[in-house]
Amino acid sequence: MPGAIIPNLSVDCVIFGFDSKELNVLLVERTLINEQDHSVVFSDFTLTGNHVQAGEDPDAAAVRILNDLTGLHDIYLEQFHTFGSTQRLLKKKDQMWIHSLGLNIPDHVITVGYYSLIDCTSVEITNHMSRNVRWFPVNELPELAFDHLNILQKALEHLRIKLKQEPIGFELLSEKFTLTQVQRLYEAILGTTFDPRNFRKKLSQMKYLIPLDEKQTAVRHKPAKLYIFSRDVYERTRKTHHGFLI
Amino acid sequence: MPGAIIPNLSVDCVIFGFDSKELNVLLVERTLINEQDHSVVFSDFTLTGNHVQAGEDPDAAAVRILNDLTGLHDIYLEQFHTFGSTQRLLKKKDQMWIHSLGLNIPDHVITVGYYSLIDCTSVEITNHMSRNVRWFPVNELPELAFDHLNILQKALEHLRIKLKQEPIGFELLSEKFTLTQVQRLYEAILGTTFDPRNFRKKLSQMKYLIPLDEKQTAVRHKPAKLYIFSRDVYERTRKTHHGFLI
DNA sequence: CCAAAAGTGTTTGCAATACACCCATGC
DNA sequence: GCATGGGTGTATTGCAAACACTTTTGG
Structure with a gap:
């Protein structure tokens, strides 16, 4: 049928x-x-x-x-x-x-x-x-x-x-994004705020965030560097994460 | 029907x-x-x-x-x-x-x-x-x-x-259990081993593990202290846990 | 007294936190 | 030149990891 x-x-x-x-x-x-x-x-x-x-x-x-x-x-x-x-x-x-x-x-x-x-x-x-x-x-x-x-x-x-366990946030951003957008995304979903220096320090350890030779345009402030997410690099460098007790 | x-x-x-x-x-x-x-x-x-x-x-x-x-x-x-x-x-x-x-x-x-x-x-x-x-x-x-x-x-x-996020392991143990049983449980499920000193140090911070005035009996080695899990204390002392990135 | 598991402390390195100022652009 | 968000470094603290020996019981 x-x-x-x-x-x-x-x-x-x-x-x-x-x-x-x-x-x-x-x-x-x-x-x-x-x-x-x-x-x-x-x-x-x-x-x-x-x-x-x-x-x-x-x-x-x-x-x-x-x-x-x-x-x-x-x-x-x-x-x-x-x-x-x-x-x-x-x-x-x-x-x-x-x-x-x-x-x-x-x-x-x-x-x-x-x-x-x-x-x-x-x-x-x-x-x-x-x-x-x-x-x-x-x-x-x-x-x-x-x-x-x-x-x-x-x-x-x-x-x-x-x-908190996997880098799925990038699905919510356009292909090229700024680190501040990533921070805003995490803040919006988790309902908290993060210190920008600490947050970017963390992000800079994530090798799968690949900086481009490209910046924002048409913004009326210092233009931010653009990044892309590489799932490929992520799969190769992922670590297991723990929480409670371990 | x-x-x-x-x-x-x-x-x-x-x-x-x-x-x-x-x-x-x-x-x-x-x-x-x-x-x-x-x-x-x-x-x-x-x-x-x-x-x-x-x-x-x-x-x-x-x-x-x-x-x-x-x-x-x-x-x-x-x-x-x-x-x-x-x-x-x-x-x-x-x-x-x-x-x-x-x-x-x-x-x-x-x-x-x-x-x-x-x-x-x-x-x-x-x-x-x-x-x-x-x-x-x-x-x-x-x-x-x-x-x-x-x-x-x-x-x-x-x-x-x-x-790794919640204390559900105790559902797999009998009401009274030893700390070594908890360790074996985590090792069996997660497929790893833990150092007993570090593991017990962690456990001892968990206030919801309540020691009894009671020990194992009929074991041919030093009898272990028995504990119970208090969901009540857990609910009052739980913290949020994080993983990836945060 | 021997076998078997219980129980215990210290050191070291890394990761999380807290914190304040200068920079580049468009208007 | 000013408003707006981009971008950066250091000091402190707490947590995770590594590691070896003594204790208590039953048989």
Whole structure:
């Protein structure tokens, strides 16, 4: 049965982006209109997600869903948790939404959560397919549908842990970046500040940050040197990191 | 529809246990018998798993599955990854197994992976319900069914990372334990060795390890002091740990 | 008394922290 | 020339690593 869906299984993507200042999430507006008087019953936002198709790997579904919304390929995607609470779709608003649209969604859907990291500036948000799509800073979220706040928070937790263990932050920057951008990125995601001298000292030990013979242009201050990240050098020089107790 | 299953969704549990020497996994034998001549077609081992029931939270399914096999309640369980490859049940042996038993299993089943930590000595392995159930050291695994080797390896990776960040190791020891047991546990899971002086120095800083006025008995060497783990003290004294870059 | 594991201190080097000023550019 | 962010060095402290011998018990 081609194109059939697995009714009880979906994938949701938390799309993180960085704009040189804040960590953002890409959200899709959901507005329920009263059929009679065309008034707005409610309006809120959702992550992007969809059902998994029969015979489709959820990893592939996540790639598809991400591409549907952003048009991007080859972006960083990480599965972080599967959410299966029996209550996750049963809030009043969510049931109204599902019924009023005549959607064929069972009461209990298990969803596999992925997060992706993209450079905000690389996405053209074109209010895609008449959907209102917007970036929101993770600290100024609108009201979210279903259990999407929960999913988003868990994604953030995982991102923070992962960021401390692997150099995934560069996925959020454009190919060439400055060291200050790296610092701002870490500060935004981890919610702290770092001393620039100490932070740069650390960065300068990372051999996979490769300085270019190139500087920022058109900035009204001392232009910063640009760097690229070499995954290749990283793989060759990585060390294991420890935390608790060891 | 009570008792109905979600045909495309299952849960698998990797049950880790520690026996003061090695890290072990609890596996269930799977033997395919030729109906004609009663010869053994093949014999290998599986993790314990089952389908998720309609309206059942996968977390609850994992608890159920674990209890079915071990009879234990209230044990440490952690969801670590969801496996959805379209190929995961399609190996020849696995298809033979499924068809010969007339099992109603679709070709594509997505499974949510959990691992649990138990004290080996607390489980009575009673070849439960005529199933042959055995502990295997993680370094001496038998042949595994389906993609269960893959699932097990991923569980181990997650366990290693988690062990370095949180004091979950005590779930694998009995309530009272010696510091050397803690060291052996960390060595077994992480596959290294530690200097006992440095390791104990570290442990002695952990205020949540509470010494008892009690020692080992019936050992033919200097008896070691016994300790208990206090989650309560841990929660009050935990610090955040860092790795890579910070 | 022997075997087996428990238990204990000191030194050394490296990595984390704290801290303040000059530089290059666009307007 | 001034506002803006870029870029740099040193001193101190705390943590990690290396390393060898004595103690207590059961048999």
